[in-house]
Amino acid sequence: MKLGLVTDCLADQTLEEAAQICQGLGLEQVELGCGNWSPAPHIDLDALVSDAGKRKALMDTLSAHNLTISALNCSGNPLFPGEKGERDRAVMEKTFLLAEQLGLKTVVMMSGLPGGCPGDAMPNWVVSSWPPETQEILDYQWSVAIPAWRRIAALARSHGVERLALEFHGWQLVYSTETFRRLRSAVGDIVGVNLDPSHLFWMGADPLTVARELSGCIYHVHIKDVRIESAAGANTLLDTKGVLEFAARSWNYVTPGSGHGEDWWRQFIAVLKYAGYDGPLSIEQEDYTIPTMDALRQGTALMQAVLAR
Numbered sequence: 001m002k003l004g005l006v007t008d009c010l011a012d013q014t015l016e017e018a019a020q021i022c023q024g025l026g027l028e029q030v031e032l033g034c035g036n037w038s039p040a041p042h043i044d045l046d047a048l049v050s051d052a053g054k055r056k057a058l059m060d061t062l063s064a065h066n067l068t069i070s071a072l073n074c075s076g077n078p079l080f081p082g083e084k085g086e087r088d089r090a091v092m093e094k095t096f097l098l099a100e101q102l103g104l105k106t107v108v109m110m111s112g113l114p115g116g117c118p119g120d121a122m123p124n125w126v127v128s129s130w131p132p133e134t135q136e137i138l139d140y141q142w143s144v145a146i147p148a149w150r151r152i153a154a155l156a157r158s159h160g161v162e163r164l165a166l167e168f169h170g171w172q173l174v175y176s177t178e179t180f181r182r183l184r185s186a187v188g189d190i191v192g193v194n195l196d197p198s199h200l201f202w203m204g205a206d207p208l209t210v211a212r213e214l215s216g217c218i219y220h221v222h223i224k225d226v227r228i229e230s231a232a233g234a235n236t237l238l239d240t241k242g243v244l245e246f247a248a249r250s251w252n253y254v255t256p257g258s259g260h261g262e263d264w265w266r267q268f269i270a271v272l273k274y275a276g277y278d279g280p281l282s283i284e285q286e287d288y289t290i291p292t293m294d295a296l297r298q299g300t301a302l303m304q305a306v307l308a309r
C-alpha cells in the first residue's frame with residue numbers, strides 16, 4: 001500500500017508547492033481532482049487534454065518530488081437531470097480521456113442521483129420505505145440509473161479505464177454494500193468501490209464489516225475519520241448544517257485518530273489486506289477544526305505508524 005493525498009486541501013498552493021509539501025510529509029502519491037465537486041486546484045482539464053506539453057510538465061513536476069498519481073477524481077452527479085448533468089458528464093468524459101493520455105486505469109467517482117420522476121429538476125435521495133411513494137421514486141431512479149451507468153462504463157472502457165471507484169456517500173444512489181452490488185451486477189466489474197470509512201461512520205455502517213463484505217471490489221481507499229459530537233444525542237446524525245459550523249454539528253470530519261484511534265486504523269488496514277487490497281491509501285483532509293498543515297502532519301504520522309507496524 002502507498003500513502004498519498006487528495007490535493008484539494010492544498011488549493012491555495014501551486015502544483016509545485018503542493019508536491020513539495022507531499023514530499024516533505026513522506027507521501028508517495030497524489031489524487032488529483034479534475035472538476036465537478038472538486039475545485040480542481042492542480043488540474044486544468046481542458047488545457048491538459050489538448051496539450052501534450054502541459055501533460056509532460058504535470059508529470060515532470062510530480063516526478064521531481066518522487067510522486068505518482070494514484071487516481072483522477074471527477075466526483076459529481078452524472079445522473080443529475082438537465083443541463084447540470086450534462087456539465088458533470090462532460091467533465092467526466094474529459095477525465096476519462098486524460099486518464100487514457102496519462103496511462104491511468106482508475107478514476108474515482110460517485111454514483112450520482114437522478115430526479116424522483118420524469119421531469120423532476122432536482123435529485124431526490126430516498127432513505128426510508130415510507131410513505132409508499134418512496135418505492136415509486138426508487139423504481140424510477142434505478143430504471144434511469146442502470147442504462148446511464150452502462151453508457152458510462154462503456155465510455156470509460158473506450159478510454160482504457162479499467163476501474164471506476166465509487167464512493168459511498170449520502171445523496172447518492174450507491175451509499176451501501178447492497179446498493180453497490182445492485183449497480184455492479186447490472187453494469188459489470190469495471191464498477192468498484194472507493195472505500196471511505198468516514199461516510200460509513202455517519203451513515204451507521206461498520207467500515208470493517210463493509211471492507212470484509214467487499215473483498216475483491218475495493219479499487220481505491222480514502223483515509224478520513226469522523227467524530228460523533230455531543231449534539232448527536234438530541235439531533236440525530238442526520239445533520240444538514242454546513243461543515244464549517246463544526247461547533248454545532250452532530251458529527252464532523254476529522255483527522256485520522258481524532259475520531260477513532262490508532263488501534264482502529266490498524267484494524268482497518270489489516271482487514272483491507274485480508275480482503276486482498278494492496279492499492280493507494282489517499283488521505284482526504286476535510287478536518288476544519290484544526291489548521292490544514294497540523295491535520296496533514298497528524299494524519300500522515302498516524303498512518304505511517306500504522307503501516308510501519
